Amino acid sequence: MTNSFTEENYLKIIYHLSKELDGGEVSTNSLAEMAKTKAASVSDMLKKLSEKKLVNYQKYQGVTLTKLGQTIALKVIRRHRLWEVFLLEKLNFTWDEVHNVAEELEHISSEKLVEKLDEFLGFPRFDPHGDPIPDQSGKFPSTIYHNLTELKIGQAGILMGVSEHNPSFLKFLAKIGLTLGCSIVLNEINEFDHSISIKINNEIDHFLSYEVSKNLLIKLN
Amino acid sequence: MTNSFTEENYLKIIYHLSKELDGGEVSTNSLAEMAKTKAASVSDMLKKLSEKKLVNYQKYQGVTLTKLGQTIALKVIRRHRLWEVFLLEKLNFTWDEVHNVAEELEHISSEKLVEKLDEFLGFPRFDPHGDPIPDQSGKFPSTIYHNLTELKIGQAGILMGVSEHNPSFLKFLAKIGLTLGCSIVLNEINEFDHSISIKINNEIDHFLSYEVSKNLLIKLN
DNA sequence: ATAAAAATTTAGACAAATCTAAAAATTTAT
DNA sequence: ATAAATTTTTAGATTTGTCTAAATTTTTAT
Numbered sequence: 001m002t003n004s005f006t007e008e009n010y011l012k013i014i015y016h017l018s019k020e021l022d023g024g025e026v027s028t029n030s031l032a033e034m035a036k037t038k039a040a041s042v043s044d045m046l047k048k049l050s051e052k053k054l055v056n057y058q059k060y061q062g063v064t065l066t067k068l069g070q071t072i073a074l075k076v077i078r079r080h081r082l083w084e085v086f087l088l089e090k091l092n093f094t095w096d097e098v099h100n101v102a103e104e105l106e107h108i109s110s111e112k113l114v115e116k117l118d119e120f121l122g123f124p125r126f127d128p129h130g131d132p133i134p135d136q137s138g139k140f141p142s143t144i145y146h147n148l149t150e151l152k153i154g155q156a157g158i159l160m161g162v163s164e165h166n167p168s169f170l171k172f173l174a175k176i177g178l179t180l181g182c183s184i185v186l187n188e189i190n191e192f193d194h195s196i197s198i199k200i201n202n203e204i205d206h207f208l209s210y211e212v213s214k215n216l217l218i219k220l221n
Numbered sequence: 222m223t224n225s226f227t228e229e230n231y232l233k234i235i236y237h238l239s240k241e242l243d244g245g246e247v248s249t250n251s252l253a254e255m256a257k258t259k260a261a262s263v264s265d266m267l268k269k270l271s272e273k274k275l276v277n278y279q280k281y282q283g284v285t286l287t288k289l290g291q292t293i294a295l296k297v298i299r300r301h302r303l304w305e306v307f308l309l310e311k312l313n314f315t316w317d318e319v320h321n322v323a324e325e326l327e328h329i330s331s332e333k334l335v336e337k338l339d340e341f342l343g344f345p346r347f348d349p350h351g352d353p354i355p356d357q358s359g360k361f362p363s364t365i366y367h368n369l370t371e372l373k374i375g376q377a378g379i380l381m382g383v384s385e386h387n388p389s390f391l392k393f394l395a396k397i398g399l400t401l402g403c404s405i406v407l408n409e410i411n412e413f414d415h416s417i418s419i420k421i422n423n424e425i426d427h428f429l430s431y432e433v434s435k436n437l438l439i440k441l442n
Numbered sequence: 443a444t445a446a447a448a449a450t451t452t453a454g455a456c457a458a459a460t461c462t463a464a465a466a467a468t469t470t471a472t
Numbered sequence: 473a474t475a476a477a478t479t480t481t482t483a484g485a486t487t488t489g490t491c492t493a494a495a496t497t498t499t500t501a502t
Contacts, residue, residue: 006459028480041460043481048458060467060480091337101331108325116312227489249450262490264451269488281450281497444502451496461486469478 003054005107008076009035010045011054012106014065015073025062074138080106081127082117088128088180089121095128095170128180130161130217146220148184148213149194156185157218164215176206184218224275226328229297231256231266232275233327235286236294246283295359296335301327302348303338309349309401310342316349316391349401351382351438367441369405369434370415377406378439385436397427405439 003011013034017026028046032039050057054069065073083105087093093101115136118124125141126132132140145160159182162173173179177200187197187205194210208216224232234255238247249267253260271278275290286294304326308314314322336357339345346362347353353361366381380403383394394400398421408418408426415431429437 004458029478037459038461039480040462040482044459047481087334087337091334091341093333093337097333101329101334104329104331105326108322110322110325112314112318113308113312113322116308116314120312225488250448258489259491260450261452261492265489268451446499446501448499449497451494453494454492456489456491458488458490459486460488462484464481464483466481467479469476471476472474 002109003072006045007049007052007054008072008107010042010049011065011069011073012076012080014055014063015070015077018064023064025064027062031063071138074134075109076106078134078136078138079108079114081131081133082114082121082124084127084129085121085124085133086117094174096167096174098128099165126160126180128161129165130159130163130180145217148186148196148198148208148216148218149210151186151218151220153186153188155220156183157220158182159184159216160219161217162215163217169212169215172212177201177204178206178216183221184216223330224293227266228270228273228275229293229328231263231270232286232290232294233297233301235276235284236291236298239285244285246285248283252284292359295355296330297327299355299357299359300329300335302352302354303335303342303345305348305350306342306345306354307338315395317388317395319349320386347381349382350386351384351401366438369407369417369419369429369437369439370431372407372439372441374407374409376441377404378441379403380405380437381440382438383436384438390433390436393433398422398425399427399437404442405437 010031013031014026017030017034018024028039028042031046032042035042046055046057046063049055049069050063053066054072055063055065057063080102083102084098087098087101088095124133130145134140146157147163151157159178159180161180162170178184182201185199185202187199189196194213196208196210196213197205198208199205231252234252235247238251238255239245249260249263252267253263256263267276267278267284270276270290271284274287275293276284276286278284301323304323305319308319308322309316345354351366355361367378368384372378380399380401382401383391399405403422406420406423408420410417415434417429417431417434418426419429420426
């Protein structure tokens with residue numbers, strides 16, 4: 001039993017929205033907004049996904065993924081994130097260009113393709129946005145990282161990702177030379193506005209506002 | 222104006238079939254067979270493609286591509302062949318595994334993706350089957366190669382492709398170590414059955430039947 | 443040249459995914 | 473607690489690509 005492009009997208013969106021709600025029921029309207037469609041279309045689709053045992057759906061009561069639905073959603077997410085790594089690291093896409101293309105590539109389902117790609121990329125555990133990549137069986141790597149505002153002066157770490165995915169933010173990072181995997185040392189903290197100074201790759205010093213630094217995810221050395 | 226996955230497939234198939242006929246009209250039945258659908262469905266689709274000015278279509282008289290249709294077909298073929306190179310060279314797919322996955326990847330239309338991929342692969346001019354890869358504007362590279370039966374004893378060349386794409390044939394080649402780009406020197410020819418002996422990569426000697434050697438495309442050194 | 447065979451097209455249906463408009467259920471605010 | 477507002481679902485259409493069965497056109501064989 002295969003799933004259409006569209007079904008996969010619904011499952012993926014339900015996964016993400018439900019996660020934001022700590023596993024709670026996702027509303028029809030929020031789904032419609034994310035899927036760029038109308039609530040009526042969502043209702044129809046939920047009925048169908050429910051028949052296929054991919055979601056738990058009670059009329060008017062929102063929706064969650066079944067075990068099976070979650071497995072499929074995680075496969076799509078795995079593919080999406082692996083392709084993002086590929087586009088960024090191998091094809092030199094910029095952070096802000098990556099997402100839309102990955103939205104298409106994620107629906108190519110060949111198991112062989114996905115596993116070979118994973119190998120080719122060196123089994124990455126995080127995508128360019130710092131989001132964890134689930135493994136074949138849907139398990140996430142253990143994530144223990146901090147945002148930059150949590151570091152103390154002198155502490156050092158590696159930039160593992162970002163928690164804000166706004167294109168202009170990503171462009172800004174690229175411009176100042178903050179790339180995934182670069183090393184960061186915290187030079188100083190300005191108490192009055194919580195802005196900070198960092199050293200990137202042991203080379204360049206930079207000031208960052210609190211707004212920026214709180215969206216940078218760091219793995220401590 | 223974008224074209225659906227399905228439309229792209231029809232255009233691609235019409236291109237290939239028409240080429241076999243030296244540019245002649247393609248019949249509804251042959252299209253149906255290649256597209257694994259029914260003649261009635263083909264008729265419907267041809268009407269639609271004709272309205273979109275992608276094909277020249279006269280009822281009962283077969284179909285050819287318009288200039289516009291050909292441009293689109295060549296884009297799909299370009300993408301297909303570039304992905305085949307990627308799968309073979311980067312992900313270590315075997316020759317016989319490549320095609321089906323490329324059939325899916327070929328419909329992802331991001332121009333940026335295609336051009337970055339081309340660059341990443343080093344601007345290959347031929348795919349793993351030896352078929353030429355059209356450039357961005359739809360032009361084919363000049364092809365001047367020979368099949369292995371045309372060489373004289375002592376002549377050497379590079380394996381550029383194959384003219385037979387049967388999976389068992391491709392598997393056989395992989396098994397004896399004949400890969401795209403390997404060097405071949407013609408050792409001797411057996412007059413009675415035209416079988417030959419070659420040296421692969423200046424290392425290993427191998428016998429090949431006439432059947433096999435006539436399907437190997439060689440670029441002379 | 444014409445009848446039989448083959449190829450192609452039309453007619454009418456169907457499934458997937460969507461939409462608008464109207465109805466029904468739920469939530470919110472007084 | 474109940475009326476108003478909001479959310480969700482149903483009803484009925486639409487589009488895309490497909491199908492079967494019947495009708496039509498073209499080709500082939502005598």
